[in-house]
Amino acid sequence: MQANVPQKHPLPSYLDPNDLGPWGDFLQQVDRVTPYLGKLGRWVETLKRPKRTLIVDVPIMMDDGRIAHFEGYRVQHNTSRGPGKGGVRFHQDVTLSEVMALSAWMSVKNAAVNVPYGGAKGGIRVNPQLLTDAELERVTRRYTSEIGLIIGPTKDIPAPDVNTNERVMAWMMDTYSMNVGETATGVVTGKPIDLGGSLGRREATGRGVFIVGCEASQRIGMPIQGARIAIQGFGNVGGVTGKLFAEAGALVVAVQDHSGTVYHPGGLDVTTLLAHVAAHGGVNGCPGTESLPSDQFWDIECEIMVPAALERQITEANAGRIRAKMVIEGANGPTTPMADDILTDRGVLVIPDVIANAGGVTVSYFEWVQDFSSFFWSEDEINERLGKIMRGAFGAIWQVASDHRVSLRTATFIIACQRILHARDLRGLYP
Numbered sequence: 001m002q003a004n005v006p007q008k009h010p011l012p013s014y015l016d017p018n019d020l021g022p023w024g025d026f027l028q029q030v031d032r033v034t035p036y037l038g039k040l041g042r043w044v045e046t047l048k049r050p051k052r053t054l055i056v057d058v059p060i061m062m063d064d065g066r067i068a069h070f071e072g073y074r075v076q077h078n079t080s081r082g083p084g085k086g087g088v089r090f091h092q093d094v095t096l097s098e099v100m101a102l103s104a105w106m107s108v109k110n111a112a113v114n115v116p117y118g119g120a121k122g123g124i125r126v127n128p129q130l131l132t133d134a135e136l137e138r139v140t141r142r143y144t145s146e147i148g149l150i151i152g153p154t155k156d157i158p159a160p161d162v163n164t165n166e167r168v169m170a171w172m173m174d175t176y177s178m179n180v181g182e183t184a185t186g187v188v189t190g191k192p193i194d195l196g197g198s199l200g201r202r203e204a205t206g207r208g209v210f211i212v213g214c215e216a217s218q219r220i221g222m223p224i225q226g227a228r229i230a231i232q233g234f235g236n237v238g239g240v241t242g243k244l245f246a247e248a249g250a251l252v253v254a255v256q257d258h259s260g261t262v263y264h265p266g267g268l269d270v271t272t273l274l275a276h277v278a279a280h281g282g283v284n285g286c287p288g289t290e291s292l293p294s295d296q297f298w299d300i301e302c303e304i305m306v307p308a309a310l311e312r313q314i315t316e317a318n319a320g321r322i323r324a325k326m327v328i329e330g331a332n333g334p335t336t337p338m339a340d341d342i343l344t345d346r347g348v349l350v351i352p353d354v355i356a357n358a359g360g361v362t363v364s365y366f367e368w369v370q371d372f373s374s375f376f377w378s379e380d381e382i383n384e385r386l387g388k389i390m391r392g393a394f395g396a397i398w399q400v401a402s403d404h405r406v407s408l409r410t411a412t413f414i415i416a417c418q419r420i421l422h423a424r425d426l427r428g429l430y431p
């Protein structure tokens with residue numbers, strides 16, 4: 001029998017070693033933090049493989065009677081600090097590598113803001129725009145039932161992400177509840193208010209982006225008043241971010257989404273733009289705007305750029321063209337490690353996803369606590385607590401970055417990975 005000697009850094013056998021996708025980006029980020037982990041470094045391999053990976057078949061009956069199959073995933077990256085937590089995205093291009101990376105970034109994010117969760121993420125390879133409402137509901141319910149083996153209010157708590165929303169969360173909560181025989185509101189967050197959702201949850205991610213943007217601006221002496229902002233993605237995150245910055249006196253000069261890129265050097269009217277998106281599904285053709293070829297987005301003169309769409313948007317191909325002083329990552333994983341280095345070398349301050357967009361999961365945590373105690377807080381209370389957590393976490397990250405002379409991303413990873421691996425160390429190895 002061949003001796004079962006472990007390799008030094010074996011990759012999970014289910015990944016293509018020649019194309020690690022976003023998971024490869026995460027592995028590089030972990031390598032950068034390893035020198036700062038001290039004795040906890042003995043546990044670092046834990047971060048390089050997800051704890052649990054579930055791939056499910058999601059068969060549904062289409063409205064015309066045909067049977068369609070979709071591939072679904074739920075990955076629990078780490079549960080040392082608490083139950084898995086993270087969203088579910090519906091997108092035709094979702095891959096296992098992507099969901100693995102997103103689950104790992106949730107572990108880091110949750111530890112960075114010190115909410116008592118591990119990290120998890122889910123996804124279905126489906127284009128929801130091509131489904132009827134009834135088909136979307138069936139996909140959601142069947143997927144929830146299939147991952148029902150591993151989710152639960154104290155096990156793993158899904159939430160909205162790309163192309164999922166309150167309505168999808170209501171179906172997920174109902175399906176899980178039907179299967180377990182009791183109404184379990186705490187199984188998902190981002191629910192409608194009338195089903196145990198939290199005030200302020202819908203706006204929380206964009207609000208968090210705005211809060212860290214203000215904190216960073218203050219530290220580098222750049223006023224928000226009059227700052228020019230370019231936003232990629234104008235969904236829940238980009239839309240709220242744009243609105244809050246505009247209300248604070250900034251000029252949202254450009255917005256790009258799947259429909260096109262709109263521009264106005266004097267500042268777009270964000271209220272009109274939000275109404276246009278609600279009516280037409282995209283920013284393209286909004287009155288009072290100039291339309292730009294999509295690639296020109298990266299050349300726009302601005303002080304702040306907010307990628308708030310999908311991962312791997314800022315790459316070595318465009319990082320050298322970005323003129324902003326600051327990039328605030330509203331999306332998860334929008335900057336590749338190589339692009340991150342280019343931006344840092346050029347003196348562009350990058351506020352990484354794992355703190356910049358942590359406002360969403362922070363208010364998800366508030367929602368979960370409110371559901372457990374069946375006692376609901378006012379929106380002011382929620383926003384105040386959110387502000388306190390985001391500002392406290394950002395201040396600590398800024399301090400670590402200046403103490404060790406590292407980027408804000410590495411600083412966030414230092415704080416978060418130490419928390420995760422300290423918990424791992426305290427718990428010890430079972431059996």
Ligand code: GLU
Nearest residue numbers: 086087159161360361364
């Ligand atoms: N999908 C969001 C994120 O990427 C929120 C996750 C949650 O609230 O659990 O952070």
